Amino acid sequence: MRRDDLLRLNMSNLQEDGFQITPGKTEDTTGKMLIHLGNDKLRGYVAMAEAVRPVSISPWLFCNRRGECYFRE
Secondary structure, eight states, X not given: OOXXXXXXXXXXXXXXXXXXXOOHHHHTTTOOOEEXXXXXXXXXXXXXXXXXXXXXXXXXXXXXXXXXBSOOO
């Protein structure tokens, strides 16, 4: 997974068994969606990221203090 794809990870992409994401490189070509199955270590990292989110209403898992995505298109 590329850094840009990770920074654009949306809370709606998170599932109990992992997360779904469409890589930026394939978004306009094939639109292929990848499903990353979660393990205990990954679930722990996601839980830490959720706990420190400064804005609970933001759709992004990784957001700044104003709830904006770190990735700029």
